[in-house]
Amino acid sequence: MTDIENVLRLVRPNIASLKPYSTARDEYKGAIGIRLDANENPFDEGYNRYPSTPLKERIRTLASKKKNIGTEHIFLGNGSDEAIDLCYRVFCTPGKDNAIGIAPSYGMYSVCADINDVEYRTVPLGQNFSLPIEDLLAAADEHSKLLFLCSPNNPTANAFPSEELLEVVRRFEGIVVVDEAYIDFSSTQSLLPKLDDYPNLIILQTFSKAYGLAGLRIGMAFAAPQIIQLFRNVKYPYNIGADTLELAEKLLQKDIKEQVDIILKERARLSKELPKFPCVKQVYPSDANFLLVQVTQPKELYRYLLEGGIIVRDRSSIPACKGCLRITVGTPDENERLLSLLGNINE
Numbered sequence: 526m527t528d529i530e531n532v533l534r535l536v537r538p539n540i541a542s543l544k545p546y547s548t549a550r551d552e553y554k555g556a557i558g559i560r561l562d563a564n565e566n567p568f569d570e571g572y573n574r575y576p577s578t579p580l581k582e583r584i585r586t587l588a589s590k591k592k593n594i595g596t597e598h599i600f601l602g603n604g605s606d607e608a609i610d611l612c613y614r615v616f617c618t619p620g621k622d623n624a625i626g627i628a629p630s631y632g633m634y635s636v637c638a639d640i641n642d643v644e645y646r647t648v649p650l651g652q653n654f655s656l657p658i659e660d661l662l663a664a665a666d667e668h669s670k671l672l673f674l675c676s677p678n679n680p681t682a683n684a685f686p687s688e689e690l691l692e693v694v695r696r697f698e699g700i701v702v703v704d705e706a707y708i709d710f711s712s713t714q715s716l717l718p719k720l721d722d723y724p725n726l727i728i729l730q731t732f733s734k735a736y737g738l739a740g741l742r743i744g745m746a747f748a749a750p751q752i753i754q755l756f757r758n759v760k761y762p763y764n765i766g767a768d769t770l771e772l773a774e775k776l777l778q779k780d781i782k783e784q785v786d787i788i789l790k791e792r793a794r795l796s797k798e799l800p801k802f803p804c805v806k807q808v809y810p811s812d813a814n815f816l817l818v819q820v821t822q823p824k825e826l827y828r829y830l831l832e833g834g835i836i837v838r839d840r841s842s843i844p845a846c847k848g849c850l851r852i853t854v855g856t857p858d859e860n861e862r863l864l865s866l867l868g869n870i871n872e
């Protein structure tokens with residue numbers, strides 16, 4: 526699907542014809558002295574005004590410079606979770622359309638499908654968590670609007686080869702959403718430079734992981750300008766708070782390389798050390814900031830670590846992750862504590 530006109534045919538009719546909410550400040554962009562247009566409290570104690578559009582535009586420009594892509598390709602959301610929900614609201618008619626995703630993968634794709642009354646069809650990953658391209662395409666019918674691919678994938682931690690992701694984008698006759706939440710930790714490249722070639726591609730990234738701003742709630746979707754405009758039409762008018770925007774402007778200036786390098790070094794260290802413990806059966810290769818670790822007794826080990834003051838994610842009930850815990854890479858001290866707890870078992 527190489528034509529944006531074809532892509533826009535996938536949009537829900539009520540969204541295609543939507544007249545979006547517009548504020549007085551959207552309609553008048555000049556300088557303003559006295560603001561009597563928005564029923565705000567006039568006494569300035571820091572947050573009496575709705576978030577400023579120019580500030581949000583500055584963040585888009587910052588993101589544009591960081592990601593080397595035009596602002597017309599960027600949507601800023603209340604976390605990338607907002608963008609996941611918007612994909613459904615823009616493209617899927619409740620009770621009629623469906624979406625497809627790999628299993629296991631990030632839970633929000635199916636939760637948002639349920640919320641929007643959209644059927645979510647899952648296709649198990651292949652051998653060694655490989656992308657099941659033919660099975661994914663075979664799961665589609667004329668009502669399949671979205672196909673979610675998470676790369677690097679949560680919780681399996683592997684990234685899929687770009688060429689395989691792009692093959693799905695080429696062959697699926699709907700929107701392919703590639704979630705790159707963990708791309709800054711991966712040896713594979715982002716698909717962002719490919720965006721112009723694939724109008725049915727939406728890429729999600731977030732400031733919650735490598736950028737260390739999970740508490741702010743700010744994420745991004747990248748897509749063709751026409752799709753970005755639809756997202757902007759459907760989102761709540763002020764979807765990101767003023768405090769988040771102000772802090773983002775300050776905190777996004779910092780360079781993440783130093784922290785990412787430490788996390789990658791620690792990931793390598795844990796990958797090497799963990800298999801030495803008798804309770805660890807295998808550590809899967811990781812392109813993310815976490816490790817999927819298969820252990821002999823997941824429930825018992827989870828409890829043991831909790832009692833030692835460390836919480837990890839128990840993924841052992843997921844069929845393809847039998848016996849697995851998902852462990853985030855922490856600071857060097859935190860990882861040391863994890864290793865020493867494991868070393869104390871049966872002593």
Ligand SMILES: *Cc1c(COP(=O)(O)O)cnc(C)c1O
Nearest residue numbers: 604605606631679706731733744
């Ligand atoms: C953590 C995570 C997100 C959530 O991102 P927010 O921007 O914090 O909403 C999205 N996708 C995946 C795969 C994640 O693991």
